[in-house]
Amino acid sequence: MRIACLGGGPAGLYFAISMKLRDPSHEIDVIERNRADDTFGWGVVLSDETLQNLAANDPVSAKAIGENFAYWDDIALHLRGERLVSTGHGFCGIGRMKLLLLLQDRARELGINLKFETNADSAEDYRHSYDLVVASDGLNSRTRTLYQDTFKPDIEERLCQFVWLGTHQKFADAFTFIFEETEHGWVWAHAYQFDDDTATFIVECAQDTYDAFGFGEMSQQDSIRVCEEIFKDHLGGHPLMTNANHIRGSAWIRFPRVLCDKWSHENVVLLGDAAATAHFSIGSGTKLAVESAIALADCLHNERDMASAFARYEQDRRLEVLRLQSAARNSLEWFEHVERYLHLDPVQFNYSMLTRSQRISHENLRLRDPQWLQSAERWFMNQAGVSPEAPVRTPMFTPFSLRAMELKNRIVVSPMAQ
Ligand SMILES: Cc1cc2nc3c(=O)[nH]c(=O)nc-3n(C[C@H](O)[C@H](O)[C@H](O)COP(=O)(O)OP(=O)(O)OC[C@H]3O[C@@H](n4cnc5c(N)ncnc54)[C@H](O)[C@@H]3O)c2cc1C
Structure with a gap:
């Protein structure tokens, strides 16, 4: 088969690799507008779990990716001068x-043709060749827009504003959430290490706060300076950096x-973020992209x-997409209404934050960190006067x-259930 992947992000590259592994006779071009x-x-x-899925599909690239992972187990919350840490969460991070670059190397090794600095104007041109x-x-x-009558995209812009920054400040021991109260409202950061000396630092706030700061009218450098001031107690003198110049x-x-509504039109198929997105607060966009790439290659x-x-x-x-989007919606709505x-007391706030996507239950927290959960339960009992x-x-x-x-417990049984 002659295959064109329009876009060389994780979805396009990993799909190309997965197809070539299943049949080396495929001729595959990955067309990417940016430089490598x-x-x-x-x-x-x-x-x-995603790394295991990658290993089953292609042990070579999975090994290379695994060797470049930063692992961490803890989630830390900074709120009103307190730092609360729970463990057992098991994440890994890698620089995008x-x-x-690892996927590009693997693609080249398998004989996939990577065309950089090439803008794919219209899928209609590629569809015939x-x-x-x-x-x-x-x-x-653009392809989704071109065939929007078939795909019927439903795009909903969520309420919070965010910016994806980086820093050399170390967050190596925990996935860190920092909430800071400012004169214009609360601003928070999601920070995690992804290599030896760089961490992701996503800054997020409500629209009102964003408007009051005037972030929309600022240059990137000016808005970075404001964010550095807001989070100065957590940055250890390190600047925040942008790579969205x-x-x-x-x-x-x-x-x-x-x-x-639909993911294909004739011989064109949507993959990755083009088909569906998952909010960054549950960190599943790349997982969706690469796991869908494997599934598409399998089905083909x-x-x-092709139609079947x-x-x-x-x-x-x-x-799977709806399942993740549902967890992502719970999570992003929690931040929207934070x-x-x-x-709340930081203990209760932390509990609420950890369970926000509703994928992690009370008993699941016990499996992850029994000590921490017990301390939260003790806190709750103290509040109830036990x-x-x-x-x-x-x-x-x-x-x-x-x-x-005075009720002995908090269990209410409805007459219907009786
Ligand atoms: C703030 C933020 C944080 C995130 N954090 C995480 C996280 O922690 N974990 C996670 O799994 N995911 C995360 N994501 C999501 C993740 O980045 C995406 O879900 C993932 O990159 C999707 O892969 P993709 O290949 O579908 O799209 P992309 O990575 O966006 O790749 C699309 C590619 O297509 C190219 N392209 C577009 N148009 C054209 C054209 N006309 N011609 C040629 N090339 C074109 C683009 O240049 C790009 O390289 C985050 C996203 C954001 C915004």
């Missing part, structure tokens, strides 16, 4: 640029949640023709006072 070592953003997070066109052209996919004006954006090799392969790919992956929780000598129990079994009535 141009990239936006800093590090990305992947899970151990490093990931792309290639058997298969993969629209891996990212969040603002190609973007004119402010590099802040509101996260667009992308969902499409296992199904009898596309149907199968969409059927198999849509459920001011509702910021008056004696410090009483054995620790889950919040459900702590007493509850309603005016003069």
Whole structure:
């Protein structure tokens, strides 16, 4: 098959690799508008589970990626001068640029043709000269817009504003969330190490706060200076850095949640962020992109023709995408409404933050960090006036006072359930 991948991000490169591994006779061109070592953003997070999926698909690139991972187990919260740490969360991070360079090397080794500094104008031009066109052209996919009558994209810009920065300050021991109160409202950062001396530092705030600071009218350097001032107690004198210099004006954006009704049109198929996005606060965009690339390559090799392969790919992956998007929505909505929780004690705030996507339950927290959970349960019991000598129990079994009535626990059974 002659295949064109429009866009050489993780989705396009990993799909090309996966196809070539299944059949070396495929002729594959990856068309990328940027230079090989141009990239936006800093590090990305992947899970151990994703790395296992990559290893099953291509042990060679998985090994190279694994060797360049920064691992961490803890999540730290900084709030009102306190630092709370829980463990057992198991993440790994890699520089986006490093990931792309490793995938490019692997693609070259397999005989894939990488064409950099080439703008793919219209998928319609490629559609006639290639058997298969993969629209891996990212969040603002032109191909998705070109065939929007078929794909019917549903794009929802979320409420918060954020900017993706980097720093040489070390956050090596934990995935770190920092909440700072400013004269214009709360501003927070999601920070994680992705190589020996660089960390991702995403700054986020509500639209009102963004407007009051005037971030939208500032140059990138001016907005960086304001962020450095806000987070100065956490940066150890290190500057914040941008690598979005190609973007004119402010590099802040509101996260667009992308969902499409259909993922294929004739011999064109959507992959990665072009098809669906997952909010960065659950760190699953790259996971979706590479796992969908594997699924698409499998379907194209296992199904009898392209139409059935596309149907199968969409059927198999849509459920996973919706599952992740649902967790991502819970998580991003928690940040959008974070001011509702910021008056809470840091212990309770931390509990709320850790369980925000609803993928991590109370008992799952016990598996991750029994000590930390027990300390949170003890805190809850203290608030409910239980004696410090009483054995620790889950919040459900702590007493509850309603005016003069003292209930032994917090369990309510509805008449229907009886
Ligand atoms: C702030 C932020 C933090 C993130 N953090 C994480 C994280 O921690 N973990 C995670 O897994 N994901 C994260 N992501 C998401 C992740 O970056 C994307 O989900 C992932 O890169 C999707 O891969 P992709 O190949 O589909 O798209 P992209 O990586 O966007 O690649 C698309 C490529 O297509 C090229 N292109 C576009 N149009 C054309 C054209 N017309 N011609 C030629 N080339 C073109 C672009 O230059 C680009 O290289 C984050 C995203 C953001 C915004």
